[in-house]
Amino acid sequence: MQSEISILITGDFCPINRVESLALNKKYEAVFNDFQSVFEENDLNVTDMECPLSMSSYRMKKTGPHQYAHPDCINLLSFAKIDLVAMANNHILDLGEEGVEDTLKLCKNSNIETVGIGRNQEEARAYFVKEIKGKKIAILNFSDNEFLSTPQSEVQANPVFPIHNFYDIQQAKSECDFVILVAHAGNEFFHLPSPRTKELYRFFVDVGVDAVIAHHTHCFSGYEVYKEKPIFYGLGNFVYDNPEKKNGDWNEGYVVKLLLTDRVNFEIIPLKQGNETPGVFRLSKIESSAFNEKIENLSQIIADDIRLENEFQAYCKSVENMYDAFIEPYWGKYIHKLKSLGLFPRLLNNRKRLLYLNLIRCDSHRDVLLRMLDKYRK
Numbered sequence: 001m002q003s004e005i006s007i008l009i010t011g012d013f014c015p016i017n018r019v020e021s022l023a024l025n026k027k028y029e030a031v032f033n034d035f036q037s038v039f040e041e042n043d044l045n046v047t048d049m050e051c052p053l054s055m056s057s058y059r060m061k062k063t064g065p066h067q068y069a070h071p072d073c074i075n076l077l078s079f080a081k082i083d084l085v086a087m088a089n090n091h092i093l094d095l096g097e098e099g100v101e102d103t104l105k106l107c108k109n110s111n112i113e114t115v116g117i118g119r120n121q122e123e124a125r126a127y128f129v130k131e132i133k134g135k136k137i138a139i140l141n142f143s144d145n146e147f148l149s150t151p152q153s154e155v156q157a158n159p160v161f162p163i164h165n166f167y168d169i170q171q172a173k174s175e176c177d178f179v180i181l182v183a184h185a186g187n188e189f190f191h192l193p194s195p196r197t198k199e200l201y202r203f204f205v206d207v208g209v210d211a212v213i214a215h216h217t218h219c220f221s222g223y224e225v226y227k228e229k230p231i232f233y234g235l236g237n238f239v240y241d242n243p244e245k246k247n248g249d250w251n252e253g254y255v256v257k258l259l260l261t262d263r264v265n266f267e268i269i270p271l272k273q274g275n276e277t278p279g280v281f282r283l284s285k286i287e288s289s290a291f292n293e294k295i296e297n298l299s300q301i302i303a304d305d306i307r308l309e310n311e312f313q314a315y316c317k318s319v320e321n322m323y324d325a326f327i328e329p330y331w332g333k334y335i336h337k338l339k340s341l342g343l344f345p346r347l348l349n350n351r352k353r354l355l356y357l358n359l360i361r362c363d364s365h366r367d368v369l370l371r372m373l374d375k376y377r378k
Contacts, residue, residue, distance in 0.1 A: 003133045005260040006042045009182065011215035011235030011253050014050035014091070015073040018278035019241045024072055028079040031239065031279045038255065038269055038282075039081045043132045046139065047077070047238060048184060048215055049085040049114075052092055052099030053106055059095065061377045062147045066094040074106040076239075084128055088116030088143035088157040089184040089216065097153035116141030116158045116182070124158040127172050135260070138172035140165075140209075143184040144216065151378045160185055162200070166207055173208035178260055181209045186217040186234055189249065190315045191298055193221065193233040195308055205229045210264050213256055219249035222298030223268075230266050232256055233302065241274045251275050252291070268295070327356060 015023055015031075022030050029036070039045050051067035053074055059066050068091075077085065085107060093100060100117060107114050118124035128139040142160045149156040160183070172179045181204055186197060193201070193214075201212045205226050212231040214221070221234030236253025245251060251274050259265040270291040273280040283291060301307045325336050329347050338344035348356075359365045 002135075002261050005044075005132050005135060005137070005178075005258075007044045007046065007137070007180070007258040007260065008039060008042045008255060009180075009213045009235075009258065010047040010238040010255045011220075012050040012089075012218070012237045012240050013047040013077075013085075014067055014237075014240045015053075015069045015076055016051070016067060017241040017243060019076075019239055019274075020069050020073060022278060023076050024070060026075070028076055031076055032080055033279050033281050035271060035280045035282055036080065038257075042081075042257070044084060044130065044137070045080065045082045046084045046086060046182065047080075047082050048089060048182070049087050049103065050089055050091050050240065052095045052103045054095050054099040054102035056095040056098040056102065058098055060093055060147060060150055062094070064090075064147075067091040068095050068099060071102060071106055074110050074112075077107075077112055078110050082112060084113045084115060084139065086116050086139075086141040086182045086184070087114055088124070088141040088148065088159070088182075090143065090146040090148070092117060092157055093147060093150055093155065096150050097155045100155050115139055116143065118156065118158075120154050121156065124156045125164060125168055127168060129172075129176060135178065136176040137260075138176040138179045139182060140168060140172060140179065141182045141184075144186070151374070160200075162203070165204065169204060169208045178210045178264070179208055180258065181212045183212060183214040184216045185214060186221075187315065188217050189219055190217060190312075191219050191221050191234070191249070192301060192308060192311050192315075194312050195305065197233070198302065198308065201231050201233070202226050205231065210260075211258055211266070220253045220295065220298075222295055222300075222302045224299060224302050228263060230256075230258075230264060237273060238271070239273055239280055241278050246275050254291070254295075270295075327353075 019031055051069055053069050053071045113128055115128040130137050142158050142165055145159040148159050204212060210229050214233050215235045217234045218237055220236030223230060223232040238253060251272055254268050254270040257267040270283045270288055271280050272283060301311055325331055335344055359369050
């Protein structure tokens, strides 16, 4: 009888704010609390390294916040017995090449493996392989193509690019017994995958992936078992302290324990994090019951293509004003406020909006548009 292989995978790990302070004061137990036992006796523990651990003063030119933490926060990963960090995400390059190099050096010195990042495309695409109990396990790591490279260096994270992803999965499958995909992608603060994402992750299963684990959206999603392979569409945050967010979607999540034998079984372990008391905790029975009801409802929606499309349409409608502000020539919180009060006109006519649609939807036009706009990052 084949021995069971246990692989634990978490969502976003970003040791900032109160968690960073606890780490600098060596209060590691206060970060992991009663959740520490979840990491015990697994054959492999994996987390998403959501930010560089570096003192670099460089800041990448980008939209959105820059996330980073003190190098001593590497001790949190060692304390939790993390074996592998997935680094393909939209914040790992926030401090540029130096931030990545510092983080890679820290991981190496702490005997923590890395995947999804590299000093060139070949390194970034390389998958992690480990033999466990006589079986070879491959772990690949992709991310939505959002600030995954810096103009001044070759350092880059591994993007969702189905052509490369296909060949990498096929190669991993030819060499290994199990192939696991860790994907950092999705629409932030939306509890469900888009119909495109569902189709894409199913495609990855079709070409050889045995389990898909996704995170990034800062709220947890449901899952499905497709062709006997589990697809988890969003784990939510794992350790991501934000003093402005308490007792909401940001603070709920789960980890997945994959149990590999002749097939892929799994266990879902829900969590709460970053509330009045910083750190991550297991749920009470009452909290677990509410979590189970919520994830079951999300999974039922995912299983129904029509319901999923309707939910995604509703999400798009809810963020329409924000995206509309993005494409208008003038943008800012004060202008946005004036627009919401009807005191600032829309400056783009319908013809110009149709032009934008064509530039973005057409692959050939988008190729040119991306290269034209990339110069503003330099």
